[in-house]
Amino acid sequence: AICRKVLTALVHPYYRQSATCSFSSKMGKDTILQDLEKWFFENDDFANKMEEFAMNNCDVFDVDSTEQKLEYTTVYNEFRALFEKELEGFVTSQGVTPQEFSQVAQKEATNSQDGDTPFKWIVATSDYEVFLQMMQDEKRKKMEK
Numbered sequence: 265a266i267c268r269k270v271l272t273a274l275v276h277p278y279y280r281q282s283a284t285c286s287f288s289s290k291m292g293k294d295t296i297l298q299d300l301e302k303w304f305f306e307n308d309d310f311a312n313k314m315e316e317f318a319m320n321n322c323d324v325f326d327v328d329s330t331e332q333k334l335e336y337t338t339v340y341n342e343f344r345a346l347f348e349k350e351l352e353g354f355v356t357s358q359g360v361t362p363q364e365f366s367q368v369a370q371k372e373a374t375n376s377q378d379g380d381t382p383f384k385w386i387v388a389t390s391d392y393e394v395f396l397q398m399m400q401d402e403k404r405k406k407m408e409k
Contacts, residue, residue, distance in 0.1 A: 303354050322402040
């Protein structure tokens with residue numbers, strides 16, 4: 265899926281394999297960051313939802329212009345809302361509240377000496393430039409058909 269390829273290519277280098285944070289959850293001790301990475305890169309349901317969104321909304325984007333249309337912001341906000349809903353659903357399915365997850369993210373960011381945290385790729389996924397690239401790539405793919 266192009267969405268997964270673009271997100272993986274643009275975002276995965278930000279992830280630091282060694283970072284783990286443990287929670288007591290209904291399944292015992294979990295490493296939420298490892299589980300999150302697996303969900304993000306291997307969960308077909310999540311990838312399909314992101315792919316479907318891109319396919320359904322890419323027609324708005326112009327691949328030959330650098331103009332940033334107001335419509336792009338509307339679609340971007342819809343994408344962010346979908347991504348955040350999916351992320352929150354995953355986190356809560358692991359027995360972790362959004363508040364606990366936020367605390368771990370803040371702690372990890374604070375403890376990181378170089379600013380390179382595993383949460384950077386989550387932030388990068390919702391970054392406008394990453395989103396724009398994904399949508400333009402999807403539009404190009406659709407135009408080739």
